[in-house]
Amino acid sequence: MLDRELYLHADWEKDPERCKEAEVPQERRTTIPKPTLAKQMLERAFAHGIKAAWVTGDTVYGGDTKLRMWLEERLQPYVLAVPKNQRLGLASRADEVVASWPAERWQRVKAGRRQSRVALLRLGLAVPGLPLDGARMEAVAAGSAESL
Numbered sequence: 001m002l003d004r005e006l007y008l009h010a011d012w013e014k015d016p017e018r019c020k021e022a023e024v025p026q027e028r029r030t031t032i033p034k035p036t037l038a039k040q041m042l043e044r045a046f047a048h049g050i051k052a053a054w055v056t057g058d059t060v061y062g063g064d065t066k067l068r069m070w071l072e073e074r075l076q077p078y079v080l081a082v083p084k085n086q087r088l089g090l091a092s093r094a095d096e097v098v099a100s101w102p103a104e105r106w107q108r109v110k111a112g113r114r115q116s117r118v119a120l121l122r123l124g125l126a127v128p129g130l131p132l133d134g135a136r137m138e139a140v141a142a143g144s145a146e147s148l
Contacts, residue, residue, distance in 0.1 A: 003044060005037040035064035052076065059083045 010031045012019055019029050038061055045052070055078040061067055062080030071078045082088075084095035 002050070003041040005032075005041055007034055007037060008032070033064070035061050035067040039067055039070060046074070054079055056080065062086075 006024070006028055008019075008024065008028060008031050012022075012024070013029060013031050016029070038057065042052075042055065055071060055076055057078075057080045059081045062082040063086055068078070068080060071080075082094050084093065084098075086094040088094050088097050
């Protein structure tokens with residue numbers, strides 16, 4: 001294990017007795033969004049010279065524009081799922097952009113298990129009309145792998 005952080009759900013923040021019983025430190029009894037915790041852990045790792053070939057995450061992380069922008073500013077390659085209703089640019093939803101891509105813009109890869117079957121994601125290799133430095137790919141969460 002490289003690093004860890006305590007994610008405290010908002011329900012716990014409202015229940016000091018529960019926090020005390022679970023020995024949650026007083027200074028950690030506020031909810032910090034998961035993408036913020038992820039960025040903090042990545043900052044610590046990068047500050048110690050640890051390199052990541054890719055940073056990956058689901059829609060909780062991919063839906064956070066600040067995290068994606070921070071990774072891009074660092075030129076850190078990443079694959080983050082984004083919600084299908086995520087706006088890309090000013091006007092287009094992610095699912096609308098993805099639907100407009102030709103088949104040759106996709107690469108099918110094994111992404112792990114989902115509900116006791118192998119999930120396959122197709123990763124878009126470029127986003128027409130959006131700046132892309134070649135280090136970024138986003139998988140769009142469209143409900144099921146077959147619908148991508």
